[in-house]
Amino acid sequence: MDSPPSYLPGMLLAYSAFVLATVSPGPAVLATLGTAMGAGRRAGVMLGLGVAMGSCSLGVLTALGLSVVLASYAGALIAIKIAGGLYLLWLAFKSLRSATRRQPLPAMAGGARRGALGYFARGWAVQISNPKAILAWIAIISLGLKPGAPHWVAPVIVIACTLTGMAFYSLCAVVFSSAAMARGYARARRAIDGVLGVFFMLAAVKLLTSKA
Structure with a gap:
């Protein structure tokens, strides 16, 4: 069996792929920024943590064989795409509805204010229902696992990516919930929502x- 350092290149490649996918603008990033600006730092952080845990859930499912399921059943990917698109x-x-209203209505905060667990659940739902995130995790796990890799490789990848997320x-x-950002958001809210x-x-x- 190969020594642990022999798996590091693949693990680093997988981690790099995760970082690039995470920082790219998408529903998760926009949801976090919009909630932080519209509902405050605590709400934004909780939603962001929910997104990270949603990503962790996808990583765990992928490591347990989600890629095999999607490869074997084309209908599963179609269903995921339809759900994500809707x-x-x-x-x-x-x-767009928020953009037509003069009174602040942070679209990404989900309208009415909710508790910490509500924002966390919203973030988890945003990520778990994103088919692009599912496909990204399939690629990440595939990059990190080489034939004959021990069982600890996939968990290490998932944990490292989750902490980074x-x-x-x-x-x-935290950055987008600052007073300056909040004032800027208040002035440009309708344009941003549009x-x-x-x-x-x-x-x-x-x-x-x-x-695809």
Whole structure:
């Protein structure tokens, strides 16, 4: 059996892929930023932690064989794409509706204020229903695992990625919940919500019409 250092290149490659996928603009990042600016630091941090744990859930499922299921049953991926596309359309509707209102209504905060667990659950749902995140984890686990790799490799990858996600989303929430950011958001809220709405609509259309 190979020594642990022999698995490090693959693990580092998988970790790098996760970092790039995480920092790329998408529903999870926009949800965290929008909630932090519209509902405050605590709400943004809790939603961000929910996103990170949703990512962790996908990592665990993938490591346990989700990639095999998706490869064996094409209908599973189609169902995931449809569910994810409809969810993005719902986010687009909420953002565009908020953009038409003068009173602050943070679309990504989910309208009415909710408790810490509510924001956490919202973040978890945003990530767990994102088919792109599922496909990203399939790629990440595939990059990190070489033939004959021991059982500890996948858990180490998932744990490292989860901790990184928690740190990244929490930092985003803290930065964008500052007073300066809040004032800027108040002035530009409707424009921001409009941009978010268009982004989510285009993402939904692209997802629902893609063949991959």
